[in-house]
Amino acid sequence: MITIGIDPDMIASGLAVVEAKGILKLQSVKLPDLISTIQAVGKPGEVVIKLENPEANKGLFASRANKNKGVSIAIAMSVGKCQATAHHVQELLIAAGYTVKMVTPLKGPLKRQAKDDAAYFNKVTGWTGRSNQDQRDAALIALWG
Template sequence: MLILGIDPGTHTGIASYINGKLMNLATVAPIDIAECIEATRPARVVFEDSRLESYTWTSIKSRPAALKMARNVGEVDAWCKLIVAICAKLDIPAHGISPKGKGAKVDAARFAEITGWSGASNEHTRDAAMVAWPYRGASNV
């Protein structure tokens, strides 16, 4: 059983769990999200869903920087909608997890301890893996 974890963003992280074991990490462009889902036809997709946060925490002081952040969050929100639509079209169960619900970011060493992954990773692939971690072996989540 394949569970796909996705961290949507400019550099979208993809994590593949097969029968509960982390098997692959990849970083793709947002335009490739649909292709990844269609090609793998996972049993479930779990993604980090920025729409589930009512407030974006930032310490940005300048208005231009705050507006840029708002635009970036809006882009991620749109990619989340895309993931839901693709999964609905393919009849694949999918659900989002809030960034807060996913938990804090983990560095490569801690990620290896948690998952047993010994290959390369980056913050996007680690986020994708961690968002799906609690669901990696679930068949009826």
């Protein structure tokens, strides 16, 4: 079975195609191209889609908030954009006939290091190509979400 992991983003979502724990493809996909990109991988029922659910993250609490109010507001706005994008991606995929598993964002040192460090990501996943943070996050969702 092929698994598609998606890390939703307002500009271009990270997308990973995984089969048998091996990454076949990593790419960034704009919202208008998302459905056709997924349809090229497989029809509904042929693929498992795991979509990161940013709404599962806890809020930005005052005790953990950045001391700079402007930075805190920017972070909150960015999170809100990702939440809205995830909602739209889920709606589009369901309308196209796909079943979508909403996945709680991964946590812990593996996630942080693999998302931020391409060499480490390649080491733990076996991927040898280029990647960005959103693509790496999508792969982590597909593999372990």
